[in-house]
Structure formats: structure tokens, C-alpha cells
Amino acid sequence: MKALFVIDVQNGIVENGEFNEELNKMNEIIEDCKKRKEPVIFFQHLDEERESPLYEKSHGADLHDSLAEYADYVVAKRTPSGFYETELEDILEDLEIEQVVITGFNTEFCCLFTAIAAFDRGYEVTFIEDATGTVNNGDTYEMKDLDIRDFIGTVLHWSDMIEVLDYEEYMDL
Secondary structure, three states, X not given: OEEEEEEOOEHHHHOOOOOHHXXXXXXXXXXXXXXXXXXXXXXXXXXXXXXXXOEOOOHHHOEOOOOHHHOOEEEEEOOXXXXXXXXXXXXXXXXXXXXXXXXXXXXXXXXXXXXXXXXXXXXXXXXXXXXXEOOOOOOOOOOOOOOHHHHHHHHHHHHOOOEEEOHHHHHOO
16 A cells, blocks of 8 residues: 655745645645545654744644645654654554655655655655755755755666656656
């Protein structure tokens, strides 16, 4: 069985960028999973530092209203990995999940770490490159023209361990 991961679609991220395209794609993928009766697992990153846009006791930490209603499960996490010190593995085992599909934020952190952690635990992993997004850009990393999604997607694809698709390819399956 397959599960969809919707990573860190939270107010503190969504309200700090222009993510309509990514949110629309996530919405369509979620609706497709719901039709197939595949579980949709949301992740909620919680920070202890008050200055963080994802401070655990703030509006920023809440799941964004545009997709929150779709969550079958919500896994709270404090690191970029959805697996580290969470109940995720128990949920996946109970649901007899063999494959996970990755969408959400931030491409180069939580999406990347969770995809690699899933692979390391023996799951088949599909990463939907253009159904991820990030508040960061090339300037953040002092690489002016860096396309973060494309770079992460290419690295994962070249690993030959994680399937990387774009939204259209995934929806055509």
C-alpha cells in the first residue's frame, strides 16, 4: 500500500512565499489519494524558539487551512526527518505501507531528509519535485541562479534510489 506525505504545509511557511501552484498540485494529489483510499499523512514541524515562524505555540505552526482538512494523520516533528523520534514508523507499519510519496515544504530540508530516511528504512519513495516548495532561494545559499527544487530532484534522481517525478508524470500513473 502507498501513503502520501504532506510535509510542513504550515502557516509560517505558506504565508512567507508565493505557493499557489505548489498548493494546487498538492491538493490534486491529495484528492487523487483520497479517491484511491490511500492514507494522507501530514507533518507539522514544531520549533521551541519564539523567533521561529514555526514556533510551537504560534499561528505559524498551525497546518495551513487550504489543505489541513485532508489529514488522516498528523505527525509532529522537531527535526527535518519525519521519522526521527516520531510515531511515523508505527503508523506506517499499522497501515502496511510499502511506498511513500513526498510533497510539501521545504524541498531541501524536510522533504529531502524524510525521503532519504524513508528509503533507508526500506520504503519505496516517490518524490514529486514540483509539488514541493521552499521559502529559500539561490541567494540564501550564495548560489545566485540555483533552482533548489531542480537541484534536489536531480540529486535524488541520480541516486537511482528514489523515484523523482513531476506532477504531470505522477498524475498519469
